[in-house]
Amino acid sequence: MRIxxxxxxxxxxxxxxxxxxxxxxxxxxxxxxxxxxxxxAGTLEDGLIxxxxxxxxxxxxxxxxxxxxxxxxxxxxxxxxxxxxxxxxQHNGVDALVGIGGDDTLxxxxxxxxxxxxxVGVPKTIDNDLAVTEFCIGFDTAVGVVTDAxxxxxxxxxxxxxVMVVEVMGRDTGWVALMGGVAGxxxxxxxxxxxxxxxxxxEHLYRRRGAGKxxxxxxxxxxxxxxxLEMEGGGQAEKDAFGHVRLxxxxxxxxxxxxxxxxxxxxxxxxxxxxxxxxxxxxxTDRIWATRLGACAADLIAGGKSGxxxxxxxxxxxxxxxxEVVAETRRVPKELYELGxxxx
Numbered sequence: 001m002r003i004x005x006x007x008x009x010x011x012x013x014x015x016x017x018x019x020x021x022x023x024x025x026x027x028x029x030x031x032x033x034x035x036x037x038x039x040x041a042g043t044l045e046d047g048l049i050x051x052x053x054x055x056x057x058x059x060x061x062x063x064x065x066x067x068x069x070x071x072x073x074x075x076x077x078x079x080x081x082x083x084x085x086x087x088x089x090q091h092n093g094v095d096a097l098v099g100i101g102g103d104d105t106l107x108x109x110x111x112x113x114x115x116x117x118x119x120v121g122v123p124k125t126i127d128n129d130l131a132v133t134e135f136c137i138g139f140d141t142a143v144g145v146v147t148d149a150x151x152x153x154x155x156x157x158x159x160x161x162x163v164m165v166v167e168v169m170g171r172d173t174g175w176v177a178l179m180g181g182v183a184g185x186x187x188x189x190x191x192x193x194x195x196x197x198x199x200x201x202x203e204h205l206y207r208r209r210g211a212g213k214x215x216x217x218x219x220x221x222x223x224x225x226x227x228x229l230e231m232e233g234g235g236q237a238e239k240d241a242f243g244h245v246r247l248x249x250x251x252x253x254x255x256x257x258x259x260x261x262x263x264x265x266x267x268x269x270x271x272x273x274x275x276x277x278x279x280x281x282x283x284x285t286d287r288i289w290a291t292r293l294g295a296c297a298a299d300l301i302a303g304g305k306s307g308x309x310x311x312x313x314x315x316x317x318x319x320x321x322x323x324e325v326v327a328e329t330r331r332v333p334k335e336l337y338e339l340g341x342x343x344x
Contacts, residue, residue, distance in 0.1 A: 141281075
């Protein structure tokens with residue numbers, strides 16, 4: 001059997017660990033492996049599917065990014081895109097596919113399964129917003145980046161008595177903002193699940209000053225909603241192939257910092273962590289779980305399974321239908337959000 005491996009959507013630390021695990025396990029079981037380059041684009045364009053050897057995955061465990069490349073190409077938006085993808089995979093001798101990605105990538109993987117092509121998923125998304133699973137490749141490393149940034153910003157914020165606004169990733173959910181904010185000691189965390197007004201932000205800052213706390217660290221997820229800032233954002237109409245607004249052009253961190261300084265007179269600075277959260281070497285947790293889930297995905301394919309995905313649940317590897325993982329967005333629960341409000 002020839003097993004294809006594909007990474008789609010945004011890159012994330014730990015993808016190479018998963019690629020390595022799928023390939024190594026497949027080779028161990030006596031199968032061949034092909035790498036699909038540039039995400040789903042590799043199934044729609046010629047010359048982007050090539051055979052992989054053990055040498056190709058040697059030494060990639062600690063590397064960030066993905067050796068296969070990625071894209072946000074969406075076959076579901078192309079006429080007969082799924083059929084085209086299947087034909088190209090079959091033309092290149094690929095018998096089954098392991099798709100590593102988030103809800104968009106896995107939705108296409110589920111569509112391939114529904115069309116009769118053996119497909120298994122592996123959960124990857126820095127936003128950590130896939131349903132059912134407790135782990136998504138890249139999330140742990142991203143939280144570590146946020147935590148380290150906040151640790152560093154605390155000293156300069158304190159020295160200059162500044163308000164520091166730190167914009168982090170999080171389109172529809174605030175997992176990175178909340179976990180990184182709690183771990184890094186932020187005194188205010190603003191996430192998409194729970195709307196906060198500019199007035200509440202200003203009131204929080206005045207309250208801290210009144211209590212003798214002369215600096216503040218505000219973490220805001222890129223997809224958070226502050227009503228007074230909604231009309232100020234630019235580029236909100238520009239979307240990717242999956243219909244998502246390109247939040248990098250929205251600039252909520254800059255907007256919030258500007259308004260805070262005008263409203264309060266407090267010196268305010270903004271730090272946008274952006275793609276720093278995607279880059280660099282994966283954490284031990286991301287490496288270990290990407291390895292466990294990748295190896296399990298290869299086992300599932302070898303066992304004739306399709307339309308399923310290995311996940312972490314209750315601290316163990318479990319297997320669930322792909323449809324369950326992409327059925328809904330996993331959002332931050334209120335009780336967890338309220339944890340971040342203790343340390344104001």
